[in-house]
Amino acid sequence: MSKRLFNFCAGPAALPEAVLQRAQAELLDWQGKGLSIMEMSHRSDEFVAVAQQAEQDLRDLMSIPDNYKVLFLQGGASQQFAQIPLNLMPDGGSADYIDTGIWSRKAIEEASRYGSVNVAGSAKNYDYFAIPGQNEWQLSADAAYVHYCPNETIGGLEFNWVPQTGEVPLVADMSSSILSRPVDVSQFGMIYAGAQKNIGPSGLVVVIAREDLLGRARASCPTMLDYAVAAKNDSMYNTPPTFAWYLSGLIFQWLKEQGGLEVVKRVNDAKQKALYSAIDASELYTNPINVADRSWMNIPFRLADDRLDKPFLAGAEERGLLNLKGHRSVGGMRASIYNAVPQAAVDALVAYMAEFEKQHG
Ligand code: PMP
Numbered sequence: 001m002s003k004r005l006f007n008f009c010a011g012p013a014a015l016p017e018a019v020l021q022r023a024q025a026e027l028l029d030w031q032g033k034g035l036s037i038m039e040m041s042h043r044s045d046e047f048v049a050v051a052q053q054a055e056q057d058l059r060d061l062m063s064i065p066d067n068y069k070v071l072f073l074q075g076g077a078s079q080q081f082a083q084i085p086l087n088l089m090p091d092g093g094s095a096d097y098i099d100t101g102i103w104s105r106k107a108i109e110e111a112s113r114y115g116s117v118n119v120a121g122s123a124k125n126y127d128y129f130a131i132p133g134q135n136e137w138q139l140s141a142d143a144a145y146v147h148y149c150p151n152e153t154i155g156g157l158e159f160n161w162v163p164q165t166g167e168v169p170l171v172a173d174m175s176s177s178i179l180s181r182p183v184d185v186s187q188f189g190m191i192y193a194g195a196q197k198n199i200g201p202s203g204l205v206v207v208i209a210r211e212d213l214l215g216r217a218r219a220s221c222p223t224m225l226d227y228a229v230a231a232k233n234d235s236m237y238n239t240p241p242t243f244a245w246y247l248s249g250l251i252f253q254w255l256k257e258q259g260g261l262e263v264v265k266r267v268n269d270a271k272q273k274a275l276y277s278a279i280d281a282s283e284l285y286t287n288p289i290n291v292a293d294r295s296w297m298n299i300p301f302r303l304a305d306d307r308l309d310k311p312f313l314a315g316a317e318e319r320g321l322l323n324l325k326g327h328r329s330v331g332g333m334r335a336s337i338y339n340a341v342p343q344a345a346v347d348a349l350v351a352y353m354a355e356f357e358k359q360h361g
Contacts, residue, residue, distance in 0.1 A: 006345035009323035010153055010298060011176070012196040014340040019250045038243045042236055047246075051234070054249030061255055064185050064208060071207040071227065072235040072245050077103075077175045077194035079225075080205060081110035084171055084190070086221040088213060089115045089144040096120040096143040098163070101128050101152030102329065103173060111147070118143065128155050130290035134163055145169045145189060151177035151295050153197075154327040156287070156334065158295040162187050169213060176297050178206070179255060179339060181265035189213050197297070198339050200248030203241040255339065264339055271337050271346045272296040278350040284308075284357040302332035308360055309333070319352050321345075 007014040030037045033046060040047045055070050064070060075083070084107075089095050094116040097108045100123040111117050121137035123130060139146060146165045151158040153176040162184070163170060169189025178193040185191065190209045196202035207227065215228040223229055229237050258264055276294060279285045279301050287294065287301045303312060309325075309332065316324050326332040337346055 005320035005322050007322050008335045010336040012202050013338045016254050016340045019254050037246045042242050050246050057252035067211050069209050069231045071230045073205050080192045081107045083225045085111045085114035087217045087227050091218050093144045096139050096146040098148040101155040104149045129288050131293045143168050145171045147171045149173040153298050156295040156298045156300040157293050182261040200251050201244045203244040268296050274346050284361045298336050300334040
């Protein structure tokens with residue numbers, strides 16, 4: 001009997017039960033080889049096949065064009081904050097960054113160590129409750145790239161449009177929104193995402209980079225951080241996190257079985273609608289984000305009186321609704337409803353919210 005509860009954690013986040021069961025079933029003896037996938041050489045035919053299948057499935061899911069490399073790297077999305085300027089910004093060069101929240105600003109801070117960063121647009125003017133339209137941005141023609149974060153995991157702010165940057169490559173931190181709905185990869189120079197939300201377990205960051213952007217790393221870039229080196233070595237310049245890669249592959253297969261990203265989008269749309277409708281219809285709960293800019297994956301909400309936070313969380317836990325506490329910088333609540341969080345979890349949360357409001361509203 002499974003005792004798995006509903007997990008609304010922002011990351012490491014819920015994984016599909018079917019995937020965990022499959023990993024469990026083949027943990028000790030992977031496909032009759034007499035050992036687990038974790039115990040195999042990353043250079044064995046068996047593991048290379050697993051790695052290649054994972055890449056192919058991700059390519060299929062996202063319709064990644066042939067002129068893009070897919071890299072499975074380490075160091076999380078945070079390492080990309082440095083790796084991107086080291087690879088794409090020439091010495092003494094500059095890049096444009098859009099600031100829509102905490103993760104954008106972390107990227108800005110790190111990039112500033114390597115060159116000049118122009119904050120071309122900022123949600124600051126809207127207290128980070130709305131995304132400034134591109135007509136409010138000041139992009140520079142000579143930027144090495146434009147960086148933005150399509151979904152701010154902490155603030156719960158998401159772009160429902162893709163910036164148009166002409167010849168300047170667009171770089172997107174999709175850590176908390178990748179695979180939540182289809183995107184047109186060809187509009188991006190580079191996409192990257194830490195795995196521990198919609199891709200798989202932590203320990204892996206996926207980079208999807210247009211080929212012409214590889215091979216531009218500055219001379220001082222560490223070998224391990226040079227995208228061209230990673231690409232040339234099929235992401236195996238050194239030992240990759242093999243188990244995380246394998247498990248991510250199982251998630252990609254699971255997403256394909258669900259019917260691909262169009263179906264995933266419909267499911268996620270229904271989930272987000274159910275939760276925002278409940279928040280908006282209530283007297284007790286509020287979400288401050290401009291309606292058009294609301295995140296589908298990370299939904300922060302506050303209770304009218306923060307003295308109710310503790311009893312709300314305690315009651316949620318009693319009902320098997322876990323990890324609803326908001327980020328420490330924001331307070332309140334946050335429900336992260338990634339792909340592996342089913343509609344039933346959202347329904348249970350909405351029912352509990354109504355019940356709690358009846359008692360305390
Ligand atoms: N960017 C975004 C949008 C994130 O949500 C996170 C993690 N929550 C990060 C970057 C940092 O990821 P990591 O912990 O993999 O470095």
